[in-house]
Amino acid sequence: MKHIDDYRDGALARTLAERIAITIQPDRSYAFMEFCGGHTHAISRYGLEDLLPPAIRLIHGPGCPVCVLPVGRLAAAIDLAKTQSVTLCVYGDLMRVPTTRGYSLLSAKADGADIRMIYSPLDAVRMAEQNPTREVVFFAIGFETTAPATAQAILLAERKKLSNFSIICNHVLTPPAMDAIMASPGATPTTMLDGFIGPAHVATVTGLEPFEKITRRYAKPVVIAGFEPLDVLQAILMLIRQIHEGRAEIENQYLRAVSSSGNRLAQAAVAQVFNLRDSFEWRGLGVVADSALRLNERYAHFDAEQRYPIPIPHIKDHPACACSEILRGVKKPTDCRLFGTACTPETPVGSCMVSSEGACAAHWAYGRFRDKNYRPCAE
Amino acid sequence: MMQFSRKLDIARGKIELSHGSGGRASAQLVNEIFYPAFANNLLSAGNDQAIFPSPAGRLAMSTDSFVVSPLFFPGGDIGALAVNGVINDLAMGGAQPLYLSASFIIEEGFSFAELRQIAENMGATARSAGVMIVTGDTKVVERGKADGVFITTAGVGVIQDGVNLSGDRARPGDSVILSGSLGDHGVAVMMARQNLGFDTHVESDCAALHELVAAMLATAGPSIRLMRDPTRGGLAATLNEIAQQSQVGFRLREADIPIKPDVTAVCELLGLDPLNVANEGKLIAIVDADVAPALLAQMRAHPLGRDAALIGTVVDDAHRFVEMETKFGGRRVVDWLSGEQLPRIC
Numbered sequence: 001m002k003h004i005d006d007y008r009d010g011a012l013a014r015t016l017a018e019r020i021a022i023t024i025q026p027d028r029s030y031a032f033m034e035f036c037g038g039h040t041h042a043i044s045r046y047g048l049e050d051l052l053p054p055a056i057r058l059i060h061g062p063g064c065p066v067c068v069l070p071v072g073r074l075a076a077a078i079d080l081a082k083t084q085s086v087t088l089c090v091y092g093d094l095m096r097v098p099t100t101r102g103y104s105l106l107s108a109k110a111d112g113a114d115i116r117m118i119y120s121p122l123d124a125v126r127m128a129e130q131n132p133t134r135e136v137v138f139f140a141i142g143f144e145t146t147a148p149a150t151a152q153a154i155l156l157a158e159r160k161k162l163s164n165f166s167i168i169c170n171h172v173l174t175p176p177a178m179d180a181i182m183a184s185p186g187a188t189p190t191t192m193l194d195g196f197i198g199p200a201h202v203a204t205v206t207g208l209e210p211f212e213k214i215t216r217r218y219a220k221p222v223v224i225a226g227f228e229p230l231d232v233l234q235a236i237l238m239l240i241r242q243i244h245e246g247r248a249e250i251e252n253q254y255l256r257a258v259s260s261s262g263n264r265l266a267q268a269a270v271a272q273v274f275n276l277r278d279s280f281e282w283r284g285l286g287v288v289a290d291s292a293l294r295l296n297e298r299y300a301h302f303d304a305e306q307r308y309p310i311p312i313p314h315i316k317d318h319p320a321c322a323c324s325e326i327l328r329g330v331k332k333p334t335d336c337r338l339f340g341t342a343c344t345p346e347t348p349v350g351s352c353m354v355s356s357e358g359a360c361a362a363h364w365a366y367g368r369f370r371d372k373n374y375r376p377c378a379e
Numbered sequence: 380m381m382q383f384s385r386k387l388d389i390a391r392g393k394i395e396l397s398h399g400s401g402g403r404a405s406a407q408l409v410n411e412i413f414y415p416a417f418a419n420n421l422l423s424a425g426n427d428q429a430i431f432p433s434p435a436g437r438l439a440m441s442t443d444s445f446v447v448s449p450l451f452f453p454g455g456d457i458g459a460l461a462v463n464g465v466i467n468d469l470a471m472g473g474a475q476p477l478y479l480s481a482s483f484i485i486e487e488g489f490s491f492a493e494l495r496q497i498a499e500n501m502g503a504t505a506r507s508a509g510v511m512i513v514t515g516d517t518k519v520v521e522r523g524k525a526d527g528v529f530i531t532t533a534g535v536g537v538i539q540d541g542v543n544l545s546g547d548r549a550r551p552g553d554s555v556i557l558s559g560s561l562g563d564h565g566v567a568v569m570m571a572r573q574n575l576g577f578d579t580h581v582e583s584d585c586a587a588l589h590e591l592v593a594a595m596l597a598t599a600g601p602s603i604r605l606m607r608d609p610t611r612g613g614l615a616a617t618l619n620e621i622a623q624q625s626q627v628g629f630r631l632r633e634a635d636i637p638i639k640p641d642v643t644a645v646c647e648l649l650g651l652d653p654l655n656v657a658n659e660g661k662l663i664a665i666v667d668a669d670v671a672p673a674l675l676a677q678m679r680a681h682p683l684g685r686d687a688a689l690i691g692t693v694v695d696d697a698h699r700f701v702e703m704e705t706k707f708g709g710r711r712v713v714d715w716l717s718g719e720q721l722p723r724i725c
C-alpha cells in the first residue's frame with residue numbers, strides 16, 4: 001500500500017505546477033469544473049489552488065452523493081425506521097445529514113430507531129440473513145461507482161431468497177448531471193466553463209463512452225483523472241493543452257485502471273437489476289431527466305419504495321442557500337451570506353456543507369484562511 | 380483473603396447479576412479476579428477507601444472512562460488503555476502518577492476469562508508504570524445494557540515545584556514537538572472491527588508517557604509551556620483547543636508530521652484524516668524554540684519518542700487558525716473533526 005505516497009510527491013507537484021504556469025496563455029483565464037467530490041476534497045486538502053496560477057479557476061461540481069441527495073428521501077427513510085420498526089442500514093457519512101428541524105439519522109438512532117452503519121451493502125444482506133424476523137432496509141446511495149455493489153447485494157439476496165431485505169435506491173448518474181449543468185438556464189456555464197475534470201472511479205465502471213457525449217455536445221474537453229493531487233494537476237495540464245490545440249476530446253489521465261469500455265462485469269450487474277428513472281430530483285440541481293436508477297420489474301420485490309407506504313416529502317432548501325449556483329460554478333461558497341455564520345459543518349443549512357466533499361464544507365474545513373474578511377472565531 | 384467453598388470457574392464461568400449484588404458473589408469476584416491481578420496491600424486490605432501518606436508538592440487528579448469496542452485490539456486492550464489513559468492525563472500536567480482507582484460496569488454474561496485477562500493487563504500495565512490500583516468498584520447490568528465491560532479509572536499524582544504546564548501558555552514563536560507517528564491507535568481499533576478485511580498490520584500505540592515526560596522536564600523543564608496527549612479528535616482537536624486557550628494560531632508542515640504508510644493507506648480507504656484520528660501513546664509539547672533542538676534529540680533517545688519531530692510553530696493569529704503547509708506546497712486549515720466519526724475508539 002506504499003503507492004499513495006509515491007503519488008503525493010511534493011517536488012513532482014511543483015514541477016507540474018511550473019509546467020502549467022509556463023503553458024497557459026497570458027491573456028486569458030481558464031475555468032475547469034471538477035465534477036466529483038473526491039477531486040474537490042483532494043484539491044482543498046492539499047491546497048492545490050496555492051500552486052496554480054491565478055488564471056486557473058477550479059469550480060467544484062455536484063459530484064458528492066450525500067450533497068445531492070434530496071433531504072425528503074432521507075426523511076422518508078428515517079420515518080420508515082421509526083414507524084415500521086425496520087433495521088435501516090446506511091453508510092456512515094449520512095448519519096449527520098440534517099432533515100427538517102435538524103433531525104438526522106443520529107437523532108433517530110438516539111430516539112431508539114434501529115439504524116446501523118455499514119461499509120458494504122453485503123453487510124446489510126448478511127444482517128437480513130442472520131435476523132430473519134427483522135426487516136432490513138439498505139439506503140443505497142452513490143454514483144456509478146457504488147451501484148454495482150448494490151446490484152451485487154440484490155443478486156445475493158435473490159440467490160438466498162431473502163424476503164426480509166429491501167433497498168431505498170438513490171443511485172444517480174454522472175453524465176446526465178454534467179449535461180444538466182451545461183444546459184442550465186440563467187447563468188451561461190456553457191460559455192463560462194472551459195472543461196471538465198472527470199471522475200476516474202466512475203469511468204472505471206462506465207468506460208469513456210458516456211463522457212464522449214458531453215465533449216461532442218458542448219465542444220468542451222473532459223479529462224478523466226484519478227484522485228491523487230498529482231492526478232488532478234496533470235489533468236489540468238492536459239485540459240489546457242487541449243484548449244490550446246483547439247481540441248475538445250475525452251482523454252484519460254488515469255491510465256492505471258480506466259479502459260475505454262469500462263468494467264463490463266459491473267455494468268452487467270447494474271443492467272441486470274436496475275432501470276433508468278424517468279427523472280430524479282437532485283439537491284441543488286433540481287429535477288434531472290434520466291439521471292438515476294431504480295430496481296427493475298424483475299427485482300421490484302426488493303424495492304422498499306414499493307414494499308412500504310413511504311411518501312417522500314419535498315423539503316425545500318433555505319432560500320438564502322446558494323448551493324445550486326455554487327454547484328454550477330456561478331457562485332463561490334463565500335458569496336453565500338450564510339457561509340460560516342448560520343451554515344457550518346456542525347449546522348449545515350445547504351447541501352454543499354453536508355459532506356466533507358461538498359464545496360462549502362471543503363472550503364470551510366481547509367480553505368477559509370484565504371478569506372481576508374473572515375471574522376475571528378467566537379472565543 | 381476470604382475463602383470460598385468453590386472457586387470461580389474462570390475457564391467457563393460468566394458474570395451473573397449476583398456478581399454485582401454486593402453479596403458473597405461480588406466479594407468472590409473481587410477476591411479471585413481483581414486482588415490477584417492488581418496485587419497490592421492497599422487494595423487487598425479490603426476497605427472502602429485506600430489510605431496512603433500524602434507526598435510533598437502539589438497533587439494532580441484526573442479521571443477517564445473507557446468504552447472501546449472491540450475490547451481487545453492489536454497493541455492493547457481496554458484494560459491497558461484505562462490505566463495508560465489516566466496516567467497520561469496526569470503526566471501531561473507534569474505529574475508523577477502514584478495511585479489509581481478502577482470502576483467496572485460489567486454486562487451480565489461477560490466471561491470470567493476475558494474479565495481476568497483485562498484485569499491482569501491492567502495490573503501488569505500499572506506495575507510496569509510504577510503505579511498502584513488501590514481502590515475500585517464493580518457493578519453488573521443486565522445483558523444488552525452494556526457492551527461487555529466499561530471501565531472508569533481515576534488517578535492521583537504529584538507535581539514537583541517549578542513545573543508549570545498549562546494550555547494557555549503557548550506563545551507566538553514557540554515550537555511544536557510531536558513525540559511520534561499519528562493515528563496508530565484509532566486505525567488499529569477500526570481494523571479490529573468486523574468487516575474491514577484489509578491486509579495491513581497496525582498496532583495501537585497505547586503506552587504510559589510519564590517517564591518520557593519526566594525525562595523532558597529534567598532537560599527543559601521551565602522552557603516547556605505545555606503538553607497534551609492527542610487522544611480523541613487527534614492532533615487537529617488538540618491544537619485547536621490550545622489555539623483557543625492560548626489565543627494563538629499554529630503553522631504546521633505536513634512533510635514533517637510522522638505517519639506510518641499503513642495508517643495513511645487505511646485512512647485513505649476509510650476517508651479519514653490521520654490528523655483527526657485518536658492516539659493513546661503520543662504527546663505534543665509546545666516549547667520555547669531555543670530548547671527545541673536539544674529537547675528533540677533527548678526525546679529521540681527515549682523508546683517512546685524515537686520518531687519525535689518538530690512539526691511547526693505557534694504564531695500570532697486573530698482567527699486562531701491551525702494552518703498547515705501541505706506536502707505540495709499548498710496551504711490548508713486543520714480543523715476540528717466534524718464529518719466522519721469514529722465512535723467507541725477509547
Ligand code: SF4
Binds near residue numbers: 352
Ligand atoms: S454556505 Fe451553506 S447555505 Fe450557503 S451555499 Fe453553502 S451550503 Fe448553502
